[in-house]
Amino acid sequence: MSILDQFSLNGKVIVVTGGTGILGESFVKALAEAGAKVAILGRNWDKAIERVQLVEALGGEGFAVQADVLNEEQIIQAKDLILEKWGTIDGLVNAAGGNLPNAVIGPDKNLFDVSVSDTLSAIELNLNGSIIPTHIFGQVIAEKRKGAIINIASLSSHQAITRVLGYTVAKAGIVGYTKWMATELSLRYGDGVRVNAIAPGVFLTEQNKALVTNPDGSYTERGQKFINNTPFGRLGNPSELAGALVFLLSDASSFVNGEILYVDGGFSAWSGV
Known part of the structure; x- marks a missing residue:
């Protein structure tokens, strides 16, 4: 297989949660351009249909599924619909997440006045919103002993970013979860199953x-x-995540497992001096 062939996702079925968001749109576009069949999951049905139209405009196959990543029953139903349509799942991109307005601590706000429930909701969305889909879609990948799972970490996964407590805690958890699941799946199902994460810098x-x-x-x-x-x-421009995404889902990264790939313009590397 040539090096260019190794980067191809031709014919692979990739599920993208949060595919209706800004970064999700960039991911969906990149996957379609790489030849994948793309299942777009999100709560916004109209946006999901728009993403399918984007995939089809690029000559690919798309499939919209309305589902909430925090609703286990809905994700199971989504899995069944995708398997009914395409018969398999080769990859999962856990792109659902983001911060919640009420979980942001304003600079003029008392630190201890922040809503604990809103903070916990931000943690739930960004951590459980990856764990639940991974345990449901990941079972298909594990049982066929071939496929890749991509989580979305953050700059805040390894250093403090002020004002976003829930988001920071969740993204630090994503790193731990990525490494744990990468280890367990490979030990139990072999070297064809991989779990990695992309840690984006600041994208608008x-x-x-x-x-x-x-x-x-x-x-x-x-x-x-x-x-x-x-x-x-x-x-960053959302399109600048495309290369990392395709690499980690493709056979070109066949020996990459449990890694966190920062795409941040050097933010995490620089001391500021």
Whole structure:
């Protein structure tokens, strides 16, 4: 197999949770361009249909499934629908997540006035929202002993990012979960099953837009801090995650397991000096 063939996802069935979001859209597009059949999961049915249309416009096959990643019964039903349509699942991208407005601690807010329930909801979405789909879709991958699972970590997985406690705790948990599941699946089902994570830098999305930009489009003080502490001197473009995604799902990364791949313009590498 040539090196170019190793990067191909031609004919592989890839499930993308959170496929209706900003980063999810970039993932869906990249997978379609790499030849995958893409199952788009999300709560927003209209957006899911738009993503299917995007896949089809690129000459691929898409399938929309309305489901909440925190609802185990709905995810089981989604799995059954995908298997009924395509007969197998080769990969899973756990892209559902993001911060919740009420879980953000404002700079003028008392740290201890933050809603504990909202913080726990942010943890649940970003951690349980990956665990539940992995245990349901991952069983198909494990039993066929071939496939890849990609979780989405964050800069906050290994260093403190102020004001987003629930998100930080959850993304740190994603790293632990990725390494644990990578180990267990490989030991039990062999070297054809892999679990890795992508840790994006700061990309402008609907969830963080109010935190990093002003209504006029200029950067907030917080947004400018991210830029100042990134050697590239800018925020990321969602399309810049495509290469890492395709690599980790493809045979080109066949000996990569339990790893966290940072795509952050050097933010995590720089000391600031």
